Amino acid sequence: MSVYKEFLLLKRDMGGVVTLFLMPLVLIITVTLIQDNTFKTVTDSKIPILLVDYDKGNVSKTVFDNLQKSNVFSVVTTIDDVPITEAVAKEAVFKGKFQMAIVIPSHLSRDLQLKIDQNVERIVSSLGFSDSLAVKKQIKIVNQKEVKLYFDPAVQLSFKSGVMNSIDKMISQIETKSIYTTFQDQLGEGDTSFEQNSFITFKEIVPRINNKEIIPNSVQHNVPAWTLFAIFFIVIPLSINIVKEKTQGTFIRLRTNPVSSQIVLAGKTLMYLIICMIQFYMMIGVAVFLFPYLGLPALNVQGNLILMSVVALFSGFAAIGFGILLGTVAKTQEQSAPFGATSVIILAAIGGVWVPVFAMPKIMQVIAQSSPMNWGLEAFYDVLLRNASILDLLPELGLLFLFFIVTTTIALLYDKKKRAV
Template sequence: MSVYKEFLLLKRDMGGVVTLFLMPLVLIITVTLIQDSSFKKGQEIKIPILLVDYDKGKVSKTVSDNLKNSEVFSVITTFDNKPITEAEAKEAVFKGKYQMAIIIPSHLSIDLQTKIDQNVQKIVSSLGFSDTLAAKPNEKVVNQKEVKLYFDPAVQLSFRRGVMSGIDKMISQIETKSIYSSFQDQLGGEDAQFEQKSFITFKEIVPEVNNKEILPNSVQHNVPAWTLFAIFFIVIPLSINMVKEKTQGTFVRLRTNPVSNIIVLAGKTVMYLIICLIQFYMMIAVAVFLFPHLGLPALNVEGNLILMSIVALFSGLAAIGFGILLGTIAKTQEQSAPFGATAVIILAAIGGVWVPVFTMPKMMQIIAQSSPMNWGLEAFYDVLLRNGDLLDLVPELFLLVAFFIVTTTLALLYDKKKRAV
């Protein structure tokens, strides 16, 4: 009957119930569509960048070719069929019309080769070949060159560093090839062939299931994160209904019955746990069946649905415990609703729902370990991305159920103390 009573309370506010189910679906679809491109290897939409080439040599050609062949950038070199100048590029970028501009200085290729030839000649001479090689009495002074990068002030620091690292790698490859060729010329070799491929390479090793690589995508990251966000948002209607019961006198009437307060809270727990699981399965259904029609990868729940349901169940318990505690302490709806919404957003922010925990400052990484959303998110990742089993989920599940027990116990103790007074 306690569960039925909670059902009747929710039934009276069908608009709120519909919102409780539909808003998370809209949220997960919107956010996943926005973030999907960052997880794809090849992007359909390329970032336009400006390239001002004052060099017209092999260095600028290599940089230009690599950028044009990139799956990320679209290179623009002219405005109205006229070569872009540095002043025009700077103005366009700083006004936010383009994300970045690359300015390659004049004589970069020639001066780079001259500097390499000078250094190689010095090395060869120091090895005792100075008698057989023609010396260059008047050595040209070559000044250091700068490749200028203009960035839109709104561009993130990680993007800037990535672009700078990529361009530095391109030029380093050109320098290496030029050094080999210069040594060959200085030593008089004609047929010597140097291997230009990098000796050290990198290979990404990812987990495999049934000999298939598990490649993370936007769906695997967003579905668990925003499912948790939706589950914890039941804190608001739960706490509001508890405040209503107190202000309308319903709670006092319940206390006059020979029923323990634990039974009353158990009814709330069961009813709202059902809502949490309905939310979870609706979001899973959208990720499995609707996402492919929106051009998104479908969520693969094969063999994982039971474990994911267990994580959702325990996450729902944690959310309900927090809602019960808030509803017990709050005296008015004006206290419970704003505080509940703000608290959920804070827990999501520090728990890694919006920003990955590993990118946070060290202090925030420590604080993140105290968020129940972080525990639930890590448990979902263990299932979807790390191929974990039930034993791997035990630490996070234990923390979630412990959070429910602690918050519910505090609510019972607070209510008992308040009634005693």
């Protein structure tokens, strides 16, 4: 009857129930579409960048060709059929019309080759291969060259670092090739070929299941994260209902019946646990069946649905425990609703739902270990990405259930003490 009572309370507010189920679906679709587009930016859509070429030599040509061949950038050298100057590029980037601009200084190719020639001649001379009768050339001082990069102030630091590393690698390859060629010319071995390909290469080794590589995508990251976010938002209606019972006198009437507080809370727990699981299966259904029609990868739950359901169940316990505690402590709905929404957002932020924990400062990485959302998120990742078994999930599941026990116990003790007073 306690469960039925909770059902009737929810039934009276059908708008709230619809919102409870509909908004998480809208959230997961919207965020995953945005995140998936960000994932695809690297391979599918190209970022236009401005290139100001004052060099007109081999270096600038190589930079232009490499940028054009990449799957990341499209190079813009003119605006309205007029060659871009540094001043025009700077203004366009700083106003947000373009994400970045590259300015290659004049005589870069010539001065680079001159500097390499001087260094190679010095090495060859020290080895005794130079012509002793040759007239020594006057050494010309070559100043260091500077390739300027302008970035839109709104772009992220990670984007800046990635672009600067790519440009630096490109210039280094050009410089290395020039050094090899100059050595060939100085040694007079025109038919000698130097191996210029990188000796050290990198290969990513990814986990395999049934001899198939597990390649993470935006869906595998977003579905668990925002499912947890939706489950924990159950805190708000649950705490509001508890406060309503106190302010309307319903809770006092319940206390006059020969029913313990544990039975009343058990009814709430069971009813809201059912809601959490319905939310979970609806979001999984959207990820499996609807996402392919939106151009997103379908979530592969084959062989993982049972374990994912277990994680969702224990995450629901943790969310309900927090909601019961908040509803018991709060005196008014104006206290419970804002505090519940804010606290869920904070738990999501420090738990890794928005920003990966490894990207946080050290102190925040330590704090993240105390967020029940982090425990649930890691458990979901263990199932989807790390091929974990039920035994591997026991630490996270244990923490989630312990959180439920602790918060519910505190709520019962607080309520008992308040009634005693």
